[in-house]
Amino acid sequence: MKLSITIKKAIRHLIRNKTNSLLNIIGLTVGFICVFCIASYVLHEYSFDQNHPDKENTYRIISNDVNTGTKDKMQSAMTYLPVRKFILEEIPEVKDIVRVKAYQQITVGNENELSIEKGFIWSDAGILNIFDIQLIEGHKKTALEAPGSVIIAKTAAKKYFGTTNIINRTIQVDKETLTITGVFDDIPSNNHLQFTMVGAIQTLKNLEDPWSQQGHLYLSLSKNSDPLQVVKKINTSIKSKIWWVSEAPVFSLQPLQDIHLYSSNILVSPNSIDIRYLYLFAVIGLVIVLSTTFNCISLSIADIYNRKQNIGISKILGSSKLESIIQPVTECAILCFISAISAILFSLILIDDINQVMESSLSAAFLISTNNLLILAGLTFIVILISSAYPALLVSKFKPISLVNKQITPAKTKLVFRKPLMVIQNAIVIILLMVVIVVNKQMKHLGNDRLGFNKEQVIILKSPNFRQANTELTKQQIINLKEVSSASISMSTPLGGGISFFVDNIESPYYRSDFTVDQDYIQTLGMNIISGRDFTGTDTNSIIVNEAMVLAKNWQEPLGQKIDFFGTEREVIGVVQNFQMSNIRSEINPAVLGLGSQYKSNILVRMHPLNVESGIEKIQKIWSEINPAQPMTYSFLDTDFETLFKSEVKFQRLSKIFTGVAIIITCLGLYAAILYAVQRRVKEIGIRKVLGASGNTIVSLLLKEYVMILFIAFIIAIPVSWWLMSKWLEDFAYKIPIEWWMFAVAGLAAFTIIMITTGYQAIKSALINPVKSLRSE
Amino acid sequence: MIQLEKIFKWVNSGANRVFLLQDINLEIEKGEFVSIMGPSGSGKSTLLNVIGMLDGFDEGKYTFQGEPVHQLKEKQKSALYKKHIGFVFQAYHLIDELTVYENIETPLLYQDLKSSERKARVADILDRFNIVGKKDLFPAQLSGGQQQLVGIARALVAQPQLILADEPTGNLNSKQGEEIMELFKQLNKEGVTIIQVTHSEKNATYGSKVIELLDGRIVNRH
Known part of the structure; x- marks a missing residue:
């Protein structure tokens, strides 16, 4: 009964104070949406590969060798697949090893219709156990036993055949005709390895050739090993068996x-993200929660002083x-509850946009799953x-007599807690603005100044069977299009990095990257020739x-020097200006460009800026x-760039959004x-005006406080x-200096x-006729 | 009912001690209607608050219905006034968010009465004050006189033996004021002890006893 009165009172109070309640609800909702998304996202990232039944005993093999670069401590998840046999022979603790050979793209289909599939892998039968794959059709034990067999994910089966009832039908993959022996449930989005088709790896001919067979190795150990x-x-037992490298x-x-x-730090690790960015997002989420609660606190403190009498x-x-x-706790709880509900609703409505912005794969089902809801609750x-803690504390300390006494005005009662809260909020805004400025500047530095070529409006044409295509003729016809300014095979x-190898120079060993190109490469990419000239045919x-x-x-004089290519x-x-290659953390390798058609694999096309879409058609x-x-x-080449700097680009984009949110909440x-x-100061302003204060002095009187708060926040920020x-920039081999003007811009923007x-509001109150404000009922 | 003996109350302002109440000796019997008068700042409200146990004092003895208030703890004091005293304020002090009915009901909520009992008591009082038709209105929808009526109804609903009124007609026009004073007189006749603070000589005549204060001292009583 009493509780219902309390709730009734709270709701009526919230309705009476529409502005306050609305400000609170908007702030809380925006904050909650942000925080819920971050929390759900972080939770989702943490859930990767966690549902595996035998995850404690399942491992991926990482190789660290000269060719992938000990120099910059880069390891690779890609290794020689023939190693599998040696390990199985020598190490009894290893229950099974599974080879996975993945393709970026491969042609799939029947004679009539070929399409490009991005989720095809070759693998051993053991993959069904390693990744706990359930077959809807076919038998798990035998599905991948025979060479020439393939299993297909449900969605892919529907895409190619329109049904999942396809056992024993055939499908063309690259040059092989494979027989379908099974259909499996789609791989969940929180599996690090994503694939839609698995072909039996025994289908491949030269399986023991270490140079043509490279990929991932997963192994499962027996319990307690x-x-x-x-x-x-x-490392000790198979060293001698690896005959193919020194x-x-x-x-x-x-x-x-x-x-x-x-x-x-591991190359060729699909779908991985840097955990530090996850921490960073969690911290930002926390900061936004804090900022939101600060609003809540300071609004309710102000409110309580307005209603001292009622409490008394x-x-x-x-x-x-x-x-x-x-x-007050009830009022706060009601506001939070409304905001939390609307935040979940908004998140559900906006889930596609959220996924796009966060590059996440959240689903509505995950958002409203019990686990997630519990965490949000x-x-x-x-x-x-x-x-509500601090306002509640304030209330409990009030002495009733001081509340009903007429002469006590809250003018003297300093709201001790509010100013520090506002300082922190402002500081957060300035810090986030700094983050946006520095991250943008750095990314611009990497993407334009330091890049060494122009990545905008360049598209990359690829085909799984590029070498079979008549690329020369294609290139000639493409160049004739009015939408195209140049093209190169x-x-x-x-960014692909060419072919890189270790040069064991005695004084200073280095990695060298070689690129075979045609005579239009440098022009198409807009690379800068520092000395000498471009290729001719x-x-x-x-x-x-x-x-x-x-x-x-x-070299003192590079032109005319001779080296092997x-x-x-x-x-x-x-000589061209240094250009960015695939290794983003270390300094740029020596690189050599030469005319040739070895390993040709794509056509780069530079488009005219305005006609990209029609040109592509x-x-x-x-x-x-x-x-x-x-x-x-x-x-697009700029998309390739973003893929290379995936975490950074994501951070750049999200930092802007989060800064926007923090600004909204603070405002x-x-x-x-x-x-x-x-x-609170209506009377005071009235009196000051009667005593001759001008509008200006009153506005500055009111705003002085906020300028002070901002100033202190700036000093802290x-x-x-x-x-x-500086911590963030440490990661980059090429970085911008942090300059004083960035702080100035951030501070000025916040100001x-x-x-x-x-x-x-300040101007409005300064213009009020003092007769009005001084009239007392 | 109420005995005050040598009550002193002061505040320290720098090196000086400013006395709000000095040497107050006062005895009020059950059924009396006392008016406290005096110029602004003479300590009228302070005295009323001390009697109402909302404010403490620094020296002296205060006995309320045989209980030594000066020896009671905060909690016991509030239990005591909750049970025996009703307050009426110059500015009515109704709770804005509650309707007339709910405002009157509030003190009963804090006394843990049964719902049916509460309903009966509030209905009685609404009836008696002729404000049944207004029970669902909010304070802001009432005139000052009506608000004060609700304030008095709220003070009475818990059936206190003592009503403390701090300038109950101060914010009302003379006709409304008269009605309120008539009501007090009526209540007093029914046995409720009333102590009011007032500026007005006329209001004081409704009472049976007048106490005049000046600078925290009782200078006259009749």
């Missing part, structure tokens, strides 16, 4: 659960301490607790090197006319604060953001935002 011992054994790679085992989050009366009428505490509860984009005995190569060779000695005719038409049997895919808080201040961003938020 020590992985460290197993690693030791592997120095055998050092192998290690990575637990299955660690693959998704702890692979930032209740006490005089006999309410206990507990009851007077429960009232917990978060809401914490917010309620934090934001090459083995890889700069006849320069088959010439090469162009980058600056790093000149440095590595210590794919087996022939060639002469240097030009025409290019697709040209390709399919010339190469009807070879399906083609295209991608709501500030707006509420100035509303309160103006209300400078070292914090400086430390934070402008705050002045706009508070200015209107």
Whole structure:
């Protein structure tokens, strides 16, 4: 009964104070949406490979060898598949090893219709156990036993055949005709290895050839075996069997659960993210929660001073301490509850946009799963607790007599807690603004200034059977399009890294990357020639090197020097500015470009900026006319860049959004604060005006406080953001300096935002006719 | 009913001690209607608050119905006034978020009465004050006189033996004021002890006893 009265009172109070309640609900909802998304996202990332029944004993083999680069401590998840046999023979603790050979893309279909499939892998029968795959059709034991068999995921089966009842039907994969022996449930989104088709690896012919057979190895150990011992054994016993390299790679085992989050130093690790960014998002989420609760706290403190009398009366009428505490807590709880519900609804409605922004794979089912809801409820509860604790404490300390006494005005009662809260909020905004500025500047630095070529408006045409296509003719016709400014056939984009190998120079060993290109490569990519000249069509005995190569060779005059390129000695005719290759953390390798068609695998096309879409349509038409049997895919070079800097690009985008959210929340808080201040000081302003104060003095009187708060916040934000961003920049080989103007811009932006938020109310109150404000009823 | 002996109350302002109440000796019998008068700042409200146990004092003895208030703890004091005293304020002090009915019901909620009993008592009082038709209105929808009526109804609903009224007509026009004073007189006749603080000589005439204060001292009683 009493509780229902408390709730009734709370609801009526919230309705009476529409502005306050609305400000609170908007702030809380925005905050909650953000926090819920971050929490759900982080939870989802943590759930990767966690549902596996035997995850403790399942590992991935990581190799660390000269060719993949001990120099910059890069390890690779890709290794020689023939190693499997040696391990199985030598190490009894290993129950099974599964080879996985994945393709970026492969042609799939029947004679009539070929399409490009991105989820095809070759693998052993054991993969069904390693990844706990359930077959809907076919028999798990025999499905991948015979060469030439393939199993297909449900969605892919529907895509290619329209049904899952397809056992014993055939499908064309690359040049092989495979028989379907099973259909499996789609791989869940929180599995690090995503695939839609598994072909029996025995189908491949030269299975024991270490150079053509490279891929991932997963192994499952028998229970109670020590992985460290197993690693030791592997490295000692099979060293001698690896005859094909002078120095055998050092192998290690990575637990299955660690693959998704702890692979930032491991090359060719699909679908992995850097756990530090996950921490970063969690911290940002926390900061947003704090900012939201601060609003809640300061609004309810202000509110309580407005209603001191009511509280006092209740006490005089006999309410206990507990009851007077429960009232503000209930109000806060109602607000939080409404906001939490609407946040979940909004998240459900906006789930596609959220996934797009966060590059996540959250589903509505996951959002409203009991686990997730429990965590969100917990978060809401914490917010309620934090934001009602201090107001409740205040209430319980009030002495009833001081509340009903007429002469006491809250003017003297300083709201001790509010200002520090506002300082922290402002500091958060400035810090986040700094983050946005520095991250943007750094990414611009990497993406434009340091990139060494122009990544905009370049599309990359690829085909799984590129070498069978008539690429020369295709290129000629594409160049004739008015939408295209130039095109080039090459083995890889700069970001693809070419073919890199270790040069065991005695003084200073280095990695060198070689690219076979055609004469339009440098022009198409917009690389900068520093000295010498570009290729012409006849320069088959010439090469162009980058600056790093000149440095590595210590050439005084690079032009005319001769070095080996794919087996022939060639002469240097030009030097290009260093350009970004696949290794993003370390310094740029020496690189050599030479004319040639070895390993050619794509056509790069530079488009005119305005006609990209129509151009792509025409290019697709040209390709399919010339190469009807070879399906083609295209991608954008700037997307490749973003893939290379995946975590960073994501951080860049999300930091902008989170900063926006933090600004909104802070502004709501500030707006509420100035509303309160103006209300409280109506009389004072009236008196000052009667005594001759001008509108200006009154506005500055009201805003002085906020400028002070901002100033203190700025002082706090400078070292914090400086430390934070230097830490972040440490990761990059090429980084921008943090300069004083960035702080100035962040501070100025915050100042402008705050002045706009508070200015209107201040000016409005300064214009009120004092006769009105001084009239007392 | 009430005995005050040598009550002193002061505040320290710098090196000086400012006395709010000095040497107050007062005895009030059950059924009396006492008016406390005096100029602004003479300590009228302070005295009323001390009697109502909302405010403490620094020296002296206060006995309320045989209980030594000066020896009671905060909790016991609030239990005591909750049970025996009703308060009426100059500014009515109704709770904005509650309707007339709910405002009147509030003190009963804090006394853990049964729902049926509460309903009966509130209905009685609404009836008696002729405000049944207004029971679902909020305070802001009432005139000052009506609000004060509700304030008095709220003070009475718990059936206290003592009503303390701090300038109950201060915010009302003269006609409304007269009605309130008539009501007090009526209540007093029914046996409720009333102590009021007032500025107005006329209001004081409704009472049986007048106490005049000046600078925290009782200067006259008749």
